[in-house]
Amino acid sequence: MKETKRINTDTLYKVFIYVALITLAITIIIPVAWVFMASIKENQEFYGNPWALPQGIHFENFREAFVEAGMGDYFLNSIIVTSLALVFLLVLALPAAYVLSRFEFVGSKFINGFIKAGLFINVSYITVPIFLMLLGWDQSLRQIFDSGFFLNNLSVLALIYAVTALPFTIFLLSSYFETLPSDFEEAANIDGAGYFRTMFSIMLPMAKPSIIIVILFNFLLFWNEYILALTLIPGDKKTLPVGLLNLLAADRAAVNYGPMYAGMVIVMLPTLILYIIVQKRLTQGMTVGGVKG
Amino acid sequence: MSRKRSRNIFIATCITPAIMLFALFMVVPTFEVFRMSLYNWGGLSGNKTFIGFNNFKVLWNDMRFIQSFQNSVLLIVLVAVLTIVVAIFFASVLTKEKVFATNFFRIVFYIPNILSVVIIAGIFSAVYNPRTGLLNSILGLLNLEQLQRQWLGNQDIVIYSLAGALVWQAIGYYMVMYMSGMASIPESYYEAASLEGAGKFKQFSAITLPLIWNNLRTTLTFYIISTINLSFLLVTAMTGGGPDGSTEVFLSYMYSQAYSNSTYGYGMAIGVVVFTFSFVLAAVVSRITKREVLEF
Numbered sequence: 001m002k003e004t005k006r007i008n009t010d011t012l013y014k015v016f017i018y019v020a021l022i023t024l025a026i027t028i029i030i031p032v033a034w035v036f037m038a039s040i041k042e043n044q045e046f047y048g049n050p051w052a053l054p055q056g057i058h059f060e061n062f063r064e065a066f067v068e069a070g071m072g073d074y075f076l077n078s079i080i081v082t083s084l085a086l087v088f089l090l091v092l093a094l095p096a097a098y099v100l101s102r103f104e105f106v107g108s109k110f111i112n113g114f115i116k117a118g119l120f121i122n123v124s125y126i127t128v129p130i131f132l133m134l135l136g137w138d139q140s141l142r143q144i145f146d147s148g149f150f151l152n153n154l155s156v157l158a159l160i161y162a163v164t165a166l167p168f169t170i171f172l173l174s175s176y177f178e179t180l181p182s183d184f185e186e187a188a189n190i191d192g193a194g195y196f197r198t199m200f201s202i203m204l205p206m207a208k209p210s211i212i213i214v215i216l217f218n219f220l221l222f223w224n225e226y227i228l229a230l231t232l233i234p235g236d237k238k239t240l241p242v243g244l245l246n247l248l249a250a251d252r253a254a255v256n257y258g259p260m261y262a263g264m265v266i267v268m269l270p271t272l273i274l275y276i277i278v279q280k281r282l283t284q285g286m287t288v289g290g291v292k293g
Numbered sequence: 294m295s296r297k298r299s300r301n302i303f304i305a306t307c308i309t310p311a312i313m314l315f316a317l318f319m320v321v322p323t324f325e326v327f328r329m330s331l332y333n334w335g336g337l338s339g340n341k342t343f344i345g346f347n348n349f350k351v352l353w354n355d356m357r358f359i360q361s362f363q364n365s366v367l368l369i370v371l372v373a374v375l376t377i378v379v380a381i382f383f384a385s386v387l388t389k390e391k392v393f394a395t396n397f398f399r400i401v402f403y404i405p406n407i408l409s410v411v412i413i414a415g416i417f418s419a420v421y422n423p424r425t426g427l428l429n430s431i432l433g434l435l436n437l438e439q440l441q442r443q444w445l446g447n448q449d450i451v452i453y454s455l456a457g458a459l460v461w462q463a464i465g466y467y468m469v470m471y472m473s474g475m476a477s478i479p480e481s482y483y484e485a486a487s488l489e490g491a492g493k494f495k496q497f498s499a500i501t502l503p504l505i506w507n508n509l510r511t512t513l514t515f516y517i518i519s520t521i522n523l524s525f526l527l528v529t530a531m532t533g534g535g536p537d538g539s540t541e542v543f544l545s546y547m548y549s550q551a552y553s554n555s556t557y558g559y560g561m562a563i564g565v566v567v568f569t570f571s572f573v574l575a576a577v578v579s580r581i582t583k584r585e586v587l588e589f
Contacts, residue, residue, distance in 0.1 A: 096311035
């Protein structure tokens, strides 16, 4: 008698677990999938039942988003900014992390602490001062060359992205370099390799797993970022999220939903594809040194 | 060239670019926030006069700032409490129970975390749309018409709608964090407890919770920092602080004062207050949740 009661509560608990799991999965999958579905609907379909399947595949939305709303150009801008920022980041962070984690020198402790303090600086606070600083530089330049350089410049934006990602990246890479035994450097030294050679041909290649995690995280960060891009690029060289922001506002006002959802698909498809390919690495890497932005 | 000298050159070459740029684009702007808060600094003309703590005095009586303060605190508490409960539940289910397709659920739950805030704003605008929105139409299908609302238009509930979007975004991330803490608890503890007749809930409160406590404490600081930041990004993209200031949060008010309204000094004073507040709050929370760390 008691045994059957036990089984009953166990089964009930199991059912409860699955209901909960499936409910959460649905609340995540349905809205995302719905956006994909909406992106191929025609405009009048949005006035009917939101759950109706699309009447046909209306690719016109994507053409409108890409060409008329400029998402094609913004896509290119986003690729330029994201890849440039990743290059800047690796060039700056890898040597710095290597030296800071494996060399003792005058002030090394202070510099380590200095960079770690950067983990607490949130980009949202310093966006306006950065804007004013660049604006000031541009104003001085204009007096000499009559054209600015720092605002509306994708490379400058990429550099600032890279710098704001430095504290976290150096922190993550350092914690990996610290785990490597010093035998490698000693062996390289005996073989007559200089410091630069040792770093480039021995130590950096070994850090490949961490470098991949750094690239994955920061790709998502740079690709999705919008507040710096919105502030530092007031002109028309927008990145994708800023373009999408305009599309959201404009299309809601003009009640032109199709291209808006097409724009959302254009922004999230690359991240979704990347995520599905590398999801295991990403969720494992997160626990190495996760700091949420 | 001596070995010592080449070592110094190597060190300098490797760290100087990173440190210079870090100082220029992160440290200097941070100090600027504090310095500018003491000035009356308006307009693109760059007129500035030193006014001491006057900006802060004005802030004290600014009803819109006080509203943004209330909204932010409400969001921090709501998002932290809801996310902790849901994320810990799912984390313990996915690590402890033999669930079919564990990986599938883990992958799906993490998806919101990889989407841009602008995308989340777009998705939730579609979900909350009063006429053709997904939420109202589901409520209609379930014959719960009396629950249908103007999710983003009603001043009394729009802040909860925002909280919903923030929790939706956060669950997967924190779930993975808690899962990594739980995965390192030895299975034998649960077996022993089970032999002693401890039920699932007892096992959770006596084994799991104490052993992930430190993990949980760390995430409390994350909730404070990331809710302040993400609520700003989401509000800017989704409601613009409206309707009528009812979703104005800390940093959205700072940004609208400093950037859109060009009263930089005043905006930065808001930044200083928010920064100090979040720092103190994090310290206090970390202090009162301090327990002896259990080893296993």
